[in-house]
Amino acid sequence: MSNKSVSLHIDDQLITVPEGTTILEAAQSMNIEIPTLCWAENLTPVNVCRLCVVEAEGARTLIPACSRTCEDGAAVKTNTDRVRENRRMVLELLDSANDLSQSDNLQELISDYGADSDRYTDPVKTTTPPKVEDDLFVRAYERCVLCYKCVEACGDDAQFTFAIAVAGRGFDAKISTEHDVPLPESACVYCGNCIGVCPTNALQFKTEFDMREAANWRPEEQSVTETICSYCGVGCTLELHTQDNQIVKVTSPADHSVTSGHLCVKGRFGWQYVQAPVYRAPSSDSEQSAK
Ligand code: SF4
Numbered sequence: 001m002s003n004k005s006v007s008l009h010i011d012d013q014l015i016t017v018p019e020g021t022t023i024l025e026a027a028q029s030m031n032i033e034i035p036t037l038c039w040a041e042n043l044t045p046v047n048v049c050r051l052c053v054v055e056a057e058g059a060r061t062l063i064p065a066c067s068r069t070c071e072d073g074a075a076v077k078t079n080t081d082r083v084r085e086n087r088r089m090v091l092e093l094l095d096s097a098n099d100l101s102q103s104d105n106l107q108e109l110i111s112d113y114g115a116d117s118d119r120y121t122d123p124v125k126t127t128t129p130p131k132v133e134d135d136l137f138v139r140a141y142e143r144c145v146l147c148y149k150c151v152e153a154c155g156d157d158a159q160f161t162f163a164i165a166v167a168g169r170g171f172d173a174k175i176s177t178e179h180d181v182p183l184p185e186s187a188c189v190y191c192g193n194c195i196g197v198c199p200t201n202a203l204q205f206k207t208e209f210d211m212r213e214a215a216n217w218r219p220e221e222q223s224v225t226e227t228i229c230s231y232c233g234v235g236c237t238l239e240l241h242t243q244d245n246q247i248v249k250v251t252s253p254a255d256h257s258v259t260s261g262h263l264c265v266k267g268r269f270g271w272q273y274v275q276a277p278v279y280r281a282p283s284s285d286s287e288q289s290a291k
């Protein structure tokens with residue numbers, strides 16, 4: 001970021017920020033809430049969902065706050081009727097095509113914006129069966145909104161593995177491994193960083209998937225405990241999500257200076273040993289009586 005600064009009005013309040021600051025960052029610093037979907041603090045904005053649009057004085061079209069940088073002298077409004085109408089339509093289109101039921105954030109926005117996808121007379125919901133290919137995570141693309149976050153996290157924003165990408169065009173566009181091979185046969189290294197950023201639960205831990213299938217997923221009863229991964233010297237911060245005294249998934253805080261929310265396969269999935277039955281060596285008494 002440069003040493004220069006720019007001054008602009010956001011919702012009639014004057015703010016001065018370093019040149020290069022996005023409108024979203026400036027608004028967040030003023031506690032003005034702008035909804036996002038494809039943006040995440042630990043990823044480069046890909047600018048595809050258009051949920052974060054705002055209105056800039058003199059601009060013909062609405063502009064995406066997550067990627068547009070602040071301009072000196074600009075006047076931006078974040079919550080006009082035009083802005084709300086556009087966000088409502090984006091939410092309706094997403095909801096008419098995907099299963100958003102496992103995204104609390106999107107459910108909240110749908111209700112806040114009064115989005116009603118039922119007004120689309122012939123909605124085409126994606127009905128891809130979940131891909132259950134290993135014991136670690138499940139890909140249920142009927143919930144995928146093509147936000148690209150998993151692709152970014154797998155690629156040059158975090159993991160540099162490039163195991164998944166968007167394949168196809170238009171209605172046929174989908175997240176896929178190379179030649180659509182099953183995940184265990186792909187380049188995937190099972191860091192799970194894609195799960196960590198997925199906003200709709202299209203990617204989820206196998207533990208969560210199984211517990212949901214058994215109607216036993218109870219997030220309101222879960223607690224989160226921070227600890228440090230003990231597998232190597234990097235010292236990543238882990239958030240252990242537990243239910244009924246069992247670890248059910250592991251995440252890392254997106255704003256953490258070491259991990260930026262990303263982990264490797266050991267920190268993300270290597271926790272089953274914590275719950276393994278304790279092995280007790282036979283005592284000398286029981287050895288004697290066995291003889
Ligand atoms: S799987 Fe999740 S993170 Fe990936 S594009 Fe779909 S919704 Fe986004």
Ligand code: SF4
Nearest residue numbers: 229231232236264267
């Ligand atoms: S998550 Fe991976 S990189 Fe981080 S401390 Fe654990 S083993 Fe090391």
Ligand code: FES
Nearest residue numbers: 038049050052066
């Ligand atoms: S959050 Fe800005 S375009 Fe998606």
